[in-house]
Amino acid sequence: MSADTPRVFFPILARKGGYPKKEDGSYYGYGYYRAHVAADCEQRCVYCDATDAEVEVMQIDHFRPESFTEFEALANDPLNLHYACARCNRWKWDNWPARGTPHTHDGENGFVDPFKEDRSEYFEVKSDGRVEALKPPANYMIRLLHLQREYLRKLREKRLLLAELRMCRASLKAELQADLDSGRRSDPRVMLEFIERWERFEALLG
Numbered sequence: 001m002s003a004d005t006p007r008v009f010f011p012i013l014a015r016k017g018g019y020p021k022k023e024d025g026s027y028y029g030y031g032y033y034r035a036h037v038a039a040d041c042e043q044r045c046v047y048c049d050a051t052d053a054e055v056e057v058m059q060i061d062h063f064r065p066e067s068f069t070e071f072e073a074l075a076n077d078p079l080n081l082h083y084a085c086a087r088c089n090r091w092k093w094d095n096w097p098a099r100g101t102p103h104t105h106d107g108e109n110g111f112v113d114p115f116k117e118d119r120s121e122y123f124e125v126k127s128d129g130r131v132e133a134l135k136p137p138a139n140y141m142i143r144l145l146h147l148q149r150e151y152l153r154k155l156r157e158k159r160l161l162l163a164e165l166r167m168c169r170a171s172l173k174a175e176l177q178a179d180l181d182s183g184r185r186s187d188p189r190v191m192l193e194f195i196e197r198w199e200r201f202e203a204l205l206g
């Protein structure tokens with residue numbers, strides 16, 4: 001996949017900033033920033049990577065849990081807010097193994113900060129849609145957040161197949177255009193292969 005191809009999973013995230021504040025310089029309640037946080041997270045759950053079109057309920061997650069006194073001041077700080085699906089958010093709850101350190105994980109357990117690190121260095125999605133841990137704390141996250149749940153596996157498998165189909169469609173289009181331009185005849189095998197992939201996709205959708 002070239003650098004220009006959009007990533008299928010775990011895009012690199014960057015804070016877009018521009019979070020409005022009250023006149024006294026403090027933040028509004030965290031719910032106020034929902035649209036900002038969703039845009040920062042590319043409309044995806046930062047944990048399982050499902051988009052808000054793929055799951056029913058998305059919520060605002062306090063990355064450093066607000067229930068801990070040392071993080072109380074971050075309760076409404078948009079930089080501590082992540083977009084998360086209701087399931088991941090519930091399972092994450094107030095787990096924070098790196099408590100007492102400035103880090104987000106202790107080298108074994110904890111969470112990858114999606115705005116500081118590239119999650120594709122921690123997680124690899126296999127062709128069957130299962131997610132594999134490449135290094136800690138990915139295993140901890142997979143276990144705690146149930147990232148192998150069947151619903152997510154199917155979502156990932158479909159997304160992979162859809163990405164493959166789009167690439168295939170683009171190359172078929174280029175092939176046909178080249179035929180038109182040069183006056184040669186299309187190779188029917190290329191079109192047959194495309195149709196077979198389309199059939200596999202339809203079968204998966206059920």
Ligand SMILES: [Zn+2]
Binds near residue numbers: 046087
């Ligand atoms: Zn999720």
